[in-house]
Amino acid sequence: xxxxxxxxxxxxxxxxxxxxxxxxxxxxxxxxxxxxxxxxxxxxxxxxxxxxxxxxxxxxxxxxxxxxxxxxxxxxxxxxxxxxxxxxxxxxxxxxxxxxxxxxxxxxxxxxxxxxxxxxxxxxxxxxxxxxxxxxxxxxxxxxxxxxxxxxxxxxxxxxxxxxxx
Amino acid sequence: xxxxxxxxxxxxxxxxxxxxxxxxxxxxxxxxxxxxxxxxxxxxxxxxxxxxxxxxxxxxxxxxxxxxxxxxxxxxxxxxxxxxxxxxxxxxxxxxxxxxxxxxxxxxxxxxxxxxxxxxxxxxxxxxxxxxxxxxxxxxxxxxxxxxxxxxxxxxxxxxxxxxxx
DNA sequence: ACAATTGTTCAAATAATAATGGATTTATGC
DNA sequence: GCATAAATCCATTATTATTTGAACAATTGT
Numbered sequence: 001x002x003x004x005x006x007x008x009x010x011x012x013x014x015x016x017x018x019x020x021x022x023x024x025x026x027x028x029x030x031x032x033x034x035x036x037x038x039x040x041x042x043x044x045x046x047x048x049x050x051x052x053x054x055x056x057x058x059x060x061x062x063x064x065x066x067x068x069x070x071x072x073x074x075x076x077x078x079x080x081x082x083x084x085x086x087x088x089x090x091x092x093x094x095x096x097x098x099x100x101x102x103x104x105x106x107x108x109x110x111x112x113x114x115x116x117x118x119x120x121x122x123x124x125x126x127x128x129x130x131x132x133x134x135x136x137x138x139x140x141x142x143x144x145x146x147x148x149x150x151x152x153x154x155x156x157x158x159x160x161x162x163x164x165x166x
Numbered sequence: 167x168x169x170x171x172x173x174x175x176x177x178x179x180x181x182x183x184x185x186x187x188x189x190x191x192x193x194x195x196x197x198x199x200x201x202x203x204x205x206x207x208x209x210x211x212x213x214x215x216x217x218x219x220x221x222x223x224x225x226x227x228x229x230x231x232x233x234x235x236x237x238x239x240x241x242x243x244x245x246x247x248x249x250x251x252x253x254x255x256x257x258x259x260x261x262x263x264x265x266x267x268x269x270x271x272x273x274x275x276x277x278x279x280x281x282x283x284x285x286x287x288x289x290x291x292x293x294x295x296x297x298x299x300x301x302x303x304x305x306x307x308x309x310x311x312x313x314x315x316x317x318x319x320x321x322x323x324x325x326x327x328x329x330x331x332x
Numbered sequence: 333a334c335a336a337t338t339g340t341t342c343a344a345a346t347a348a349t350a351a352t353g354g355a356t357t358t359a360t361g362c
Numbered sequence: 363g364c365a366t367a368a369a370t371c372c373a374t375t376a377t378t379a380t381t382t383g384a385a386c387a388a389t390t391g392t
Contacts, residue, residue, distance in 0.1 A: 003291040006281035010298070013277045020188055020270050024380070038293045043339080053382050058340060079338060079390060087297070089304045104186050111179045115172035125169040127204045131253070132176070138255045190350070209369080219352045224370060245360055245368060339388070346381070357370070362363105 007036060011050075022100055023067075026052060027060040034070055034085035042080050068095050094150045101150075105143055112136045173202060177216075188266055189233075192218060193226040200236055200251035208246050234261050260316045267316075271309055278302045 011032040018028020029050055034041060046057045061083060064070040069092060073082040086092055112132050120126040177198040184194020195216055200207060212223045227249060230236040235258060239248040252258055278298050286292040 001281065001283045003284050003287075003294060006284045006291075006298075007294060009277060010281055010294075013274065017270055017274055020266070022186060026380080036294045036297050038289055054339085055341075055383065056381055059381090062340090077390095079388095081339075089300050093304070100186070104183055108179065108183055111175060115167065115176055117167045118169050118172045121169075123204055125172075128169060128173060128176075128202045131202050132172075134255050138259070192350075220369085221353065221371080222351050225351090228370090243361090245366095247369075334392090335390105336392105337388105337390085339386105341386075342382105342384100344382085344384105346379105348379070349377080351376070352372105352374085354373100355371085357368105359368080360366085362365090 010036065021096055022103065023063075023096075024060070026050070026056060027063055030057065030060050031064055031069055031085060034064075034083060035087065037084070040073055040082035040084045042082055067099055097146055097150050101143065101146055105139060105146070109136070109139045109143065112139060176202065187262055188269065189229075189262075190226070192216070192222060193229055196223065196226050197230055197235055197251060200230075200249060201253065203250070206239055206248035206250045208248055233265055263312055263316050267309065267312055271305060271312070275302070275305045275309065278305060 011029050014032030014035070015025040015027075015029035018031065019025055021028075023031070030046055033046060033049055043054060043057050043061070046052070046061075047054060050057075061070070061072075065072055065083075068086065070083050070085045073084060075082060086095070112135050116129065116132050116136070118125055118129065120129050177195050180198030180201070181191045181193075181195035184197065185191055187194075189197070196212055199212060199215055209220060209223050209227070212218070212227075213220055216223075227236070227238075231238055231249075234252065236249050236251045239250060241248060252261070278301050282295065282298050282302070284291055284295065286295050
């Protein structure tokens with residue numbers, strides 16, 4: 001396989017993967033492109049490479065920066081913006097977990113707390129409360145577990161471990 | 167808050183959550199409805215409750231059965247199909263992990279293996295291979311970790327643990 | 333101050349995804 | 363085996379999400 005083919009396959013697949021992680025296809029493709037770039041890239045580089053419009057690139061770059069998956073680099077004496085990806089995979093993973101926790105887990109935890117306020121006056125509401133309680137226990141446990149994963153030095157531990165288990 | 171309101175909020179939120187987990191909105195809502203039902207439900211029950219068409223219910227019930235998040239129940243002397251949800255949250259979670267692993271992680275692992283076949287003949291391809299290797303290490307580690315999570319008796323352990331950490 | 337370059341916004345167009353509802357198939361009781 | 367009820371399929375329609383591109387704003391060098 002040639003480099004070019006591999007690159008294209010990777011970008012395509014990375015984009016598809018993104019759609020399952022709260023990252024849309026183009027956003028994923030841009031991220032994939034930056035991940036394998038040896039140098040910083042500009043909006044025009046991306047437009048040319050992925051055949052997408054300036055507006056699209058701009059919006060998705062903003063999202064990626066917001067997710068802290070890429071970094072903007074301003075060069076003195078150059079009015080272009082340059083971007084480079086966070087290349088530490090573990091950090092990328094943690095960033096995504098962090099974002100998804102905010103977007104998904106927390107609203108659910110809040111909801112479960114809210115709806116626990118109903119009265120258990122019959123079988124239906126009793127069953128409902130029972131399920132809400134189980135979901136609460138689970139969600140809160142998951143929240144804590146993910147916090148550990150994200151905030152801890154697990155980074156180093158896993159990176160080291162990985163070297164021995166490939 | 168009344169039961170009815172709580173129920174509606176839960177179903178709505180569960181549906182929205184689903185969209186982030188490879189489960190579409192309606193599929194999530196049906197799952198939510200079954201999760202809090204005290205008895206087995208039929209297609210007509212769901213149509214009435216969620217105001218959606220028979221075809222839609224049918225398609226999504228099939229997906230839910232395929233994901234093993236709900237079970238079909240056939241009653242002798244009754245030609246209707248009944249459904250009930252898997253109510254053990256840990257099992258639900260494991261089922262979703264299992265499905266997503268197949269759908270997302272495995273294609274990625276395969277891709278990474280494929281593209282590792284390119285030659286490292288210049289800086290770009292060397293960098294590319296380096297990143298593919300890091301992603302491989304990470305993906306394979308994740309795969310194994312999730313396997314443990316899904317297949318092991320962690321079920322019992324976590325359920326027990328959860329009782330003490332709420 | 334002006335021209336040139338780059339970045340940003342957003343309404344409209346397009347594409348992707350999901351839902352409908354009628355046609356068809358399947359299963360069951362009589 | 364026939365009538366009927368339920369399930370399934372799927373072409374069409376509706377909805378939602380994404381992309382475009384042109385207008386506008388910001389920045390910098392001259």
